[in-house]
Amino acid sequence: MATIHHPDIRTIPLSAVLAALSDPTRLEIVRSLAKKACTCGSLDIEASKSALSHHVKVLRQAGVIHQKAEGTSRVTTLRREELDARFPGLLDSVLRAKGPI
Template sequence: MTELPHPDRDEIRIAAVLHALADPMRLHMVRELAKLGEGVACGTIELPIGKSTRTHHLRILREAGVTWTVPAGTSRITSLRRDDLDALFPGLLTGILAARK
């Protein structure tokens, strides 16, 4: 499995992050990743969507700089880029995660 492209910290833009988090399904995925606190296989988070739609949402989050996704055997492990997001946009992720659903 090949390495997936991710933006460097200095390439992450607020508009892309907000766009990625504006979708309710992606926001749910980010909340679940924050609860788990560590990387998980893509299919671990239960969602009412198909595999291709899940892959699409994960790609949007990764390309926006919200998550890291790395290959691990036959799986892909996704984790939240909390350190990067907190350094670039202090309080943003905390506020979003604390907001009512």
């Protein structure tokens, strides 16, 4: 597989991160990743595999997640420390939010 591109977090606009997080499916993915790293397939999300692939790509391009090829899978993790440095408090507030998603 070609190398997976991860944008420099400093170049990412705030609006892009907010847009990436503003989709309920992607919020689910992020909240799941906050608990533990996952491969796409092991995510318990209701979506076709191409839709899931799309959402994961949006999150990656927004600098929210990191992926590493591992065999035929991709191990996906939150770019938590980097995000916290770039947008202090943002991810925490999203992960801790109560009520309707």
